[in-house]
Amino acid sequence: MIGNACRARPKARTNAAASTMAVGPWQIVVIALVILLLFGASRLADIGKGVGEGIRNFKKGLSDEPEGDAKGSDAEARTERKA
Numbered sequence: 001m002i003g004n005a006c007r008a009r010p011k012a013r014t015n016a017a018a019s020t021m022a023v024g025p026w027q028i029v030v031i032a033l034v035i036l037l038l039f040g041a042s043r044l045a046d047i048g049k050g051v052g053e054g055i056r057n058f059k060k061g062l063s064d065e066p067e068g069d070a071k072g073s074d075a076e077a078r079t080e081r082k083a
Contacts, residue, residue, distance in 0.1 A: 036044065 039047070
């Protein structure tokens with residue numbers, strides 16, 4: 001029993017790469033400032049607007065999916081009539 005109490009426990013290994021590659025709030029601020037300097041405020045506003053419109057159109061396309069399927073079957077029917 002005494003021998004077991006003196007035995008040192010192995011240290012838990014930590015992932016050194018994960019802890020050094022973590023992005024903190026200061027790194028995010030620095031990255032944002034560099035992007036702002038590279039592109040400028042007006043260009044970033046245009047990029048944000050474009051991304052927002054793209055997401056909006058994507059969501060609209062997902063909700064309009066059943067109508068798109070019906071149009072696709074009409075197009076197939078037209079090609080069958082022509083043949």
